[in-house]
Amino acid sequence: MLLYCKDLTKKFGEITAVNRLSFDVKAQEIFGIAGPNGAGKTTLYNLITGVYKGIGEINFDGSEINNLDPHRICHKGIARTFQIPQLATSLSAYHNIKIAAHFGNEKNRVDKKVIDDVIAFNGLRDKQGIVADKLSLIDKKLTMVAAAMATQPKMLMFDEPMAGLSPLEIRHLMDLFKKINEERGLTIVIIEHFMKVLTELADRLMILENGAKLCIGPPLEVTQDKRVIESYLGNCYAESK
Ligand SMILES: Nc1ncnc2c1ncn2[C@@H]1O[C@H](COP(=O)(O)OP(=O)(O)O)[C@@H](O)[C@H]1O
Ligand SMILES: [Mg+2]
Known part of the structure; x- marks a missing residue:
C-alpha cells in the first residue's frame, strides 16, 4: 500500500473533526472519499498534507510523515x-505552475520540461500566459491540477474538484483523472459529492461521517450499504443519478 492512516484524530476545541480514522490507499488506485458537509474530509487532507498536526499515524511510501512540514511531505510525493481554487491571482497560469514546481523540488530547482509537459497534458498551452484571476473556473481547476502535477507526485489528492462545473466540464475532468491514473501511473484520492463521478472513477470508496469511517469498499457495494443510504446517500444519490 502507498498510504495508511491509523487512529488519526484531529480536534478543534470541542469538535472532533477526524475521529480515530484508519484506512489505506493502495498504489495506483483511485480512492474516493464522500460524506456529508462537515464530515472531516478536508481536515483529513490537511492532516495528510501537513497543514494540520493531529494524533495518530500517517505513513506514506514506507515512512512516517506525521511530523513533517508541508513542503517535506510534498517532496515525499503527495500533492493536492x-x-x-488557491492560485496567486495576479500571476499567470504558467507562473503559478512554476511556483508549484519550485515548492515540489527538494533542491528548489525547476525543470522547464516538467512545466511544459504538465501544461500540455492539462490542455493549457493557449492559456498559460493568462493571469489566474482572469481564467474560467475550469481553467483555474486545470491550473491547480497542472501545478500539483508539476511537483512530480506519486499521489494526487483532489478536494471536490467537480464543484461548480457543467456536465461537459465534469466529463472532461473525469477523463483527465483517468488519464493521469492510467498514463502517468499516479495514485489518486478524490473527495467528491457527485456519486456518479465516484462510482465511475473509484476503485474503492470510503464514506465518512462525523470524522469516522462509516463504510469502505467497492463503490457499488458501498452505495448499496444500508447505513450509507440512511445517513448520507438518501437525497444526494437520487439527485446525482
Ligand atoms: N480550522 C478549523 N477550525 C475550527 N474548526 C474547523 C476547522 N476546520 C474544520 N473545522 C470543523 O471540522 C469539521 C470538519 O470540517 P471539514 O473537514 O471542512 O469537513 P468536510 O470537508 O467534510 O465538509 C467541521 O465541523 C468544521 O467546522
Ligand atoms: Mg471539505
Missing part, C-alpha cells in the same frame, strides 16, 4: 488541489 483545493476545494476553492
Whole structure:
C-alpha cells in the first residue's frame, strides 16, 4: 500500500473533526472519499498534507510523515488541489505552475520540461500566459491540477474538484483523472459529492461521517450499504443519478 492512516484524530476545541480514522490507499488506485458537509474530509487532507498536526499515524511510501512540514511531505510525493481554487491571482497560469514546481523540488530547482509537459497534458498551452484571476473556473481547476502535477507526485489528492462545473466540464475532468491514473501511473484520492463521478472513477470508496469511517469498499457495494443510504446517500444519490 502507498498510504495508511491509523487512529488519526484531529480536534478543534470541542469538535472532533477526524475521529480515530484508519484506512489505506493502495498504489495506483483511485480512492474516493464522500460524506456529508462537515464530515472531516478536508481536515483529513490537511492532516495528510501537513497543514494540520493531529494524533495518530500517517505513513506514506514506507515512512512516517506525521511530523513533517508541508513542503517535506510534498517532496515525499503527495500533492493536492483545493476545494476553492488557491492560485496567486495576479500571476499567470504558467507562473503559478512554476511556483508549484519550485515548492515540489527538494533542491528548489525547476525543470522547464516538467512545466511544459504538465501544461500540455492539462490542455493549457493557449492559456498559460493568462493571469489566474482572469481564467474560467475550469481553467483555474486545470491550473491547480497542472501545478500539483508539476511537483512530480506519486499521489494526487483532489478536494471536490467537480464543484461548480457543467456536465461537459465534469466529463472532461473525469477523463483527465483517468488519464493521469492510467498514463502517468499516479495514485489518486478524490473527495467528491457527485456519486456518479465516484462510482465511475473509484476503485474503492470510503464514506465518512462525523470524522469516522462509516463504510469502505467497492463503490457499488458501498452505495448499496444500508447505513450509507440512511445517513448520507438518501437525497444526494437520487439527485446525482
Ligand atoms: N480550522 C478549523 N477550525 C475550527 N474548526 C474547523 C476547522 N476546520 C474544520 N473545522 C470543523 O471540522 C469539521 C470538519 O470540517 P471539514 O473537514 O471542512 O469537513 P468536510 O470537508 O467534510 O465538509 C467541521 O465541523 C468544521 O467546522
Ligand atoms: Mg471539505
